[in-house]
Amino acid sequence: MELSSPRFKALTVTAGFSLWFFIISSAIGLFSIDVFVIFVAITIAITQIFAFKLSKALDIFAMINTKIFLGIFFVFVVSLYGMFFKVLRIDLLRLKKQSTSYWLDTDKIKQSTIFKQY
DSSP states (O other): OTTSOHHHHHHHHHHHHHHHHHHHHHHHTOOOHHHHHHHHHHHHHHHHHTTTTTHHHHHHHHHHHHHHHHHHHHHHHHHHHHHHHHHTTOOTTOOSOOTTOOSOOGGGOOGGGOOOOO
């Protein structure tokens, strides 16, 4: 972000503010598209007007926003994988044998079914 132009930084910060506005207002239950559009327009205007003066602050906000967003995204993705594996009864570590597991049992594979590929 340090090498980006101040105008581009202002746009990315506006996108970050808009994302957090959407998340918080939706979580509270007060989301309205009209208010969201007004918020985005005001934020774009303010950040573009003061882009050159706030360049360092925009860098700091962009880095903090990115770290928070990626942290939340990582936790969300790991949680989804955990839920999917639980629902599908997939045991990645093969800690216990399950009769309803989708893993192949290597003891049942006969040597006669394995052919050399050369």
